[in-house]
Amino acid sequence: MSQRSFQAIIARMVVDPAFRAHAREQGLAGMADDLTPLEQQRLLEVASDRGMHATRLIYEDFRLSKLYIMLPLTRFLLGRKRLAREVSAFWSANLPVSYYFLQEAIDFCNYLQERLRSGLRVKYLYEIVSYERATLELQRPRLPAETIPPQTVNFSYDPISLFTQLSRQQRPRAVPPLRCTLVGTLDEDENVQWDILK
Amino acid sequence: MNSSSSVPKLGIGLLYQEELRPFIERERQRFDFLELLPDIMWTDIGYGRNPRFIENRVGIDFLRQFRMEMPVVLHSIGFSIGSAHRFDREHIAQIAAWYDWLKFPWHSDHLAFMFTEHAAADMNVGVTMPLPYDEESLELLTPRVQEMRARVPAPFLLENNVYFFKYSQQDFDEAAFLNQLCERSGCRLLLDLHNLYTNCRNHDDDPYDFLEKLNLENVLEMHVAGGVEADGFYFDAHSGVSPPEVWELLDWVLPRCPNLGGVTFEMLGSWMVDVGEEGLAAQLARMKEMWMRHQPAPQSLEATA
Numbered sequence: 001m002s003q004r005s006f007q008a009i010i011a012r013m014v015v016d017p018a019f020r021a022h023a024r025e026q027g028l029a030g031m032a033d034d035l036t037p038l039e040q041q042r043l044l045e046v047a048s049d050r051g052m053h054a055t056r057l058i059y060e061d062f063r064l065s066k067l068y069i070m071l072p073l074t075r076f077l078l079g080r081k082r083l084a085r086e087v088s089a090f091w092s093a094n095l096p097v098s099y100y101f102l103q104e105a106i107d108f109c110n111y112l113q114e115r116l117r118s119g120l121r122v123k124y125l126y127e128i129v130s131y132e133r134a135t136l137e138l139q140r141p142r143l144p145a146e147t148i149p150p151q152t153v154n155f156s157y158d159p160i161s162l163f164t165q166l167s168r169q170q171r172p173r174a175v176p177p178l179r180c181t182l183v184g185t186l187d188e189d190e191n192v193q194w195d196i197l198k
Numbered sequence: 199m200n201s202s203s204s205v206p207k208l209g210i211g212l213l214y215q216e217e218l219r220p221f222i223e224r225e226r227q228r229f230d231f232l233e234l235l236p237d238i239m240w241t242d243i244g245y246g247r248n249p250r251f252i253e254n255r256v257g258i259d260f261l262r263q264f265r266m267e268m269p270v271v272l273h274s275i276g277f278s279i280g281s282a283h284r285f286d287r288e289h290i291a292q293i294a295a296w297y298d299w300l301k302f303p304w305h306s307d308h309l310a311f312m313f314t315e316h317a318a319a320d321m322n323v324g325v326t327m328p329l330p331y332d333e334e335s336l337e338l339l340t341p342r343v344q345e346m347r348a349r350v351p352a353p354f355l356l357e358n359n360v361y362f363f364k365y366s367q368q369d370f371d372e373a374a375f376l377n378q379l380c381e382r383s384g385c386r387l388l389l390d391l392h393n394l395y396t397n398c399r400n401h402d403d404d405p406y407d408f409l410e411k412l413n414l415e416n417v418l419e420m421h422v423a424g425g426v427e428a429d430g431f432y433f434d435a436h437s438g439v440s441p442p443e444v445w446e447l448l449d450w451v452l453p454r455c456p457n458l459g460g461v462t463f464e465m466l467g468s469w470m471v472d473v474g475e476e477g478l479a480a481q482l483a484r485m486k487e488m489w490m491r492h493q494p495a496p497q498s499l500e501a502t503a
Contacts, residue, residue, distance in 0.1 A: 003282035003334060004315075011314040011323045042330070042365045051363030051400070054431040055325055062324045095321045099276060099312075100241055141241035141252040190256070 005032035006039045013047055014059050015095060023047040063096055063104065070105035070136060073128045073166050074112070082122070086112065102136055109133035124162055124172055127155045134184050138192050151184040159196060205304050205353055205418050205459035208269055209496025210485045214238075217467025219260070221475050228482045230496045231269040233462045234261070236296060237276040245284065245313075245320060251292050265300060269499060271419070271460070272296065272305040273388070279342050279356070280311035280329045287345070294349045304418055304459060306355035306388040309339075309379075328361035331368040331375035336382060343383035355418055357388040360396050360434045372397075373411035380416040387412075389455075390421040391447045392464075396434045405443075409451055417455045422448055422485065423464040436466045438473050439481055448485070452492035461485055 009031055013020040023031070024047040028040055035043070046052055064087065068075055075083055090111045098104065112120070112129045134151035142148060155162075158178040165172040181197045209230030212222065222232065239257040243250050261270065277289045293305060310326035329335045346354050358376065370378060376387060389412075398405040422445075424438040440463075448461065463481050465473065473481075489496070 003338065007282050007311055007314045007327070008316060008321075011321060011327060012316060014323050014325060014327075015321070038367060041367075045366055046363050049363040050430075051361070054362035054400075054429065054433070055327075057429060057431075058325050058433065059323060095316055095319070096324055097320055097322055098242070098244070099237065099322055099324065102241075141243075141254065143249065143252060144255070 002032075002034045002036055002039055005034055006043065008032075009035075009043055010046060013043075013052060014055050015091070017056065020047050020052065059096075063091070066101040066104040067108055070101050071108065071129075071132050074109070074125070074132050076166060076169070077122065077125055077128050077172075086115065102140065106133060106136050109136070124157060124175065127153065127157060127159070127162065128166075130154070131159075131182065134182075135192050138184055138186055148186060153182045153184070155180050155182060204457060206269075206497045207458070207494050208271075208303065208460040209489055209493075210482055211271065211419075211460045211462035212482065213273070213462055213464040215465070215467030215470075217470050218465075218478075221470070221478060222264075225475070225479060226268060228479055228486075229463075231271060231460055231462075232264060233271050233273050233464075236272045236274050236293070240292075242276055245286065245288065250288055261300075267499070269303060270300055271302050272300070273357075273462075274305065274307045275312075277307040278311050278313040279307055279339060279346075280309065280327075280335070281313045282311070282338065283315045284313065285342055285345075286313075290346050290349050293346070297350045297352060302352055304353040304355055304386075305350065306357055306419065308359060309356040309376075310359045326359050328359050328363075328365070330365045331370040331372055333369050336375070336378055339379060340383040343379075343385040347384055353386050353418055355386045355388040357390050357421070358393050360390075360393045362400060362431060364401065371411070373408050377411075377413045377416070380413065386418045386457075387416045388419045388421065389414075389417045389451070390423075390434075391444050391451070392421060392423040392425060392440065393434055395441070395444050395447065396425055396432055399432045399443075405447055406450070409447070409454075414451065414455045415457055417451075418457055418459045420448070420451070420455070420458065420461045421464050422461060422481075424469075436464045436469070438465065438469050439477060445484065445488075449488055449492075452488055458493060461489060 013023060023043065028035065028043060067087065078086065090108055094107055109129050109132065116126050130153045134153050137151050138148055140148065156177060156179060157175040159180065159182060161175045162172050183195045183197060185193055187193050211231040211233045212229045214222065214232055214234045239261065240251040240253045243252060274293065277286060308326045310328060312323055312326060314321050314323065343354060380386060394405050394408060397403065422440045423434065423436045424440050425433050426435045426437050463485060
């Protein structure tokens with residue numbers, strides 16, 4: 001059993017810097033009661049080891065790359081500093097559960113959508129997050145006989161103008177208001193296709 | 199070494215990445231076998247889910263065709279053999295099902311744990327976390343390797359891990375631990391020379407000291423790769439070409455591994471832009487030249503079937 005506690009604590013030190021700092025400064029009291037003296041000694045040593053910083057960098061790089069690759073428009077729209085803040089808050093509330101990129105990206109979209117509902121203000125972010133989330137939803141792995149229903153995303157701004165500016169790596173400005181719905185489906189080759197319903 | 203652990207002399211391998219696919223399909227004369235992370239050919243929905251492994255149709259179609267032309271070996275990332283909270287027999291069953299299909303000459307995974315638990319939920323650190331080189335770890339690993347070997351009738355290799363910190367007061371040094379693990383469990387080794395170089399560079403150790411102590415008869419495959427320096431550490435980032443020290447290690451160790459089946463070059467697909475097809479071809483050519491100097495000529499696909 002103590003191996004189990006040892007691994008859980010050392011892994012949490014990687015994903016949670018505050019937890020690691022607490023272990024380093026306050027010790028292991030209350031974390032697990034079945035650790036051997038040697039395991040306790042090793043955990044305290046590792047908590048202070050520079051190598052744990054390197055391990056954390058790998059963890060961050062891998063986890064962040066999932067969002068960078070899967071959500072390019074959301075990332076661009078948020079900008080580097082705000083993305084870092086939101087990712088930090090998302091990570092502190094959501095432990096890594098999967099090796100795979102898609103679920104992590106969808107979970108981050110859900111987090112951002114909730115943030116938008118509770119007061120986060122970034123122009124066009126609602127449309128872009130919803131669009132990228134719907135695209136990922138269409139790309140979810142599925143069984144051969146399973147079908148994925150069309151995904152709909154409501155826009156309040158002209159999607160053509162918005163996507164054109166984003167594709168030029170421009171921060172979108174003065175996008176004309178336009179209420180419309182985008183409908184996403186998969187074609188025969190499993191490519192995502194979007195239609196605009198005005 | 200018993201006969202169930204012998205493998206064909208395949209030669210030079212390349213790790214499959216989606217971005218390398220055009221090169222792989224067009225330049226297949228430059229390498230002798232394809233190594234595949236099976237975990238990217240399926241999505242693992244999670245332990246206990248049914249179905250758990252949803253296979254990627256496009257990837258499977260490619261593999262169905264490619265396996266007719268070249269041997270394929272599996273190098274998995276998803277087993278987490280060192281996880282203390284769970285022995286993942288579902289993963290073994292998936293590898294066994296793929297063995298029935300692909301009949302790979304060997305397969306491998308990482309000597310580490312990635313999965314653990316927090317508040318009764320699964321957590322995947324996404325980093326191959328090191329196990330202490332202790333008797334207790336051997337007791338954890340040995341029956342798991344034995345069960346894998348019983349279920350999948352191909353040699354099972356474990357890869358020496360990268361670690362950025364060392365546990366104190368370990369029962370064994372790394373080489374002695376690997377020797378013991380092979381002797382007790384029957385697994386063999388995937389000797390990642392770039393991992394070895396990374397560890398030795400970060401901890402100021404001598405890689406040749408490690409190699410002198412390691413029973414090289416257990417080495418059935420080797421990896422070479424490139425890495426990057428950042429924040430005062432050197433990282434096994436699979437980023438571009440191998441450094442000169444790794445080539446020197448390969449040249450030294452190749453003639454000393456009598457049971458070696460292949461040497462594989464690992465590179466993340468995103469680095470293809472920097473390395474280029476010519477650069478990748480040059481890495482493979484250098485590996486091939488060394489292989490031909492120190493090992494028997496690779497066997498044909500028919501001979502390995």
